[in-house]
Amino acid sequence: MATVTLDMVSKVYPGGVTAVKDVSFDIADGAFCVLVGPSGCGKSTLLRMVAGLEAITAGAVSIGDRVVNDLGPAERDIAMVFQNYALYPHMKVYDNMAYGLRNRGMAKADIDRKVREAAQILELGALLDRKPKALSGGQRQRVAMGRAIVRDPQVFLFDEPLSNLDAKLRGQMRVEIKALQRKLGVTSIYVTHDQLEAMTLADQLVVVNAGRVEQIGAPLDIYDKPASTFVAAFIGAPPMNLLPATMGGAVPAAAATIGFRPEDVEIGHAGEGLQFTAEALAIEPVGAESFIHCRIGDATATLRTHGRSMVAPGETIRFVAPHGRLHWFGGDGKRL
């Protein structure tokens, strides 16, 4: 187990495309760090640079006290779980997990012990003699995890490991991964574009946009105080409502955008705060809550209300966004 440090890391592809630019952050020993961002933002490139699958153009990556820039993936003492699992199709589950250990020249008895231990943790015991083809998506995912666990690595790397699973299984595996990581206490880096996964898994959340780090922090801190309009719109579902500042009453001088979360408004009340009048466009009842999509002038916003909504499309609604719950962003998109 180790800390991971990225120091001014950049990646420029041959041809001049900059995928990652001057990224620096530390991950504490045993922490679960999630890199989240839209597709193509460079989060996978970052992970692959930590893994050693991608050359580092500038800066330094350290695992523990070692700068690993020039080490191959096998020498970095990491284990990686891939999006498509990347199991060896011709090998049985047992051999899939044992392969990396064999390449390290570990004794047969030790390999056997480790594989069986991991199989027990992941409840794969009955499947050890199967080929990957005979496994379900969730089982393959477990084998991929098992292959990572048996190596006792310093760092786990996850590259969107759940995106090929159906929604229900994804939720289940998410809980399992989190529990497993807690239990093993291995420093982990997890890449996802799913903000729900990011919020629920992370000890430390890194929001990446266009090759740069947009914000780093605990998930709820980021949720409560997004550093930019990008983060505000990316974290949270449905995302934060962002309206031109001209719609507000008492606006800070430099503000260009007002933001408020869908759940922070009070519909139909005339309390303290910014008052809005809107036209309801569509209602989405989800059961325990309902989302009201509405139009305010030229902009649109989404409001969340508990239980069923009494509003019908086309109706005019009034709501209040309390002052304490407002977010202000400057013209450059940064939080004020």
Add this chain to the structure above:
Amino acid sequence: MIGAGRWRSILSHAILMAGVAVIVFPVYLAFVASTHESSAFLSGVAPLWPGSHMAENYALLLDEGISTSGSPPLAPMLLNSLAMALMIAIGKIVISILSAYAIVFFRFPFRLTAFWAIFLTLMLPVEVRIIPTFKVVADLGLLNSYAGLSIPLIASATATFLFRQFFLTIPDELVEAARVDGAGPIRFFIDILLPLSRTNTAALFVILFIYGWNQYLWPLLITTETKYYTIVMGIKRMAAVADADPQWNLVMAAVILAALPPVLVIVFMQGLFVRGLVETEK
């Protein structure tokens, strides 16, 4: 069949059976011819039913050959053909799987140039380059040798190309997983790539074995000693005799014997062969 009527089923079966008959009938005729005396053909009408001389015709061919037409016994010729076909098939597979491995998985200067150079040679079959190749082989002193029979035919653009196409379907993630697992280039090749290409290799082996077995022109050119004769060219020598009637019964027996090994290869490797051609999902 989708919405198939009874008649469509009957019709398609009839067409298939007709196709089988067209292909099988000449083979049957050859077999029938190989079971008669040579005098049975003098009338110019080929017999349609098997005769009674099968055992003696085949025994004569395998042991002694037809010395009058300068044709050695068949058994050593069959062995020569087998040796040549195996060397060509295995050699081609080894060379092409290695070159495809280099082209697909390694970044080196002129990688694409190398690929296109290999690909271009597809357009140069043996016959086109036969004179220069003969000259080279002769200068190297390889006339009348197994090396001379097989080596010039070993380089194969087709097989390289096929392996390349297959290697391209292997997901990058699998290669990366192997790197994380500490498999170097040679380990990766042996532990992962070779087992994955098993069915493709088998399919290619069948095709290349038959290609090697059927070589006619090349062995004809570079062998002058009877002990290096191969079966396919041997048949020609039996049929084209001077100042005598060809002994069609024996020629046909030789044809049947020459056709057997490729058939056996296909029969025994059919399962892998079909999977190698059909299977796409890895």
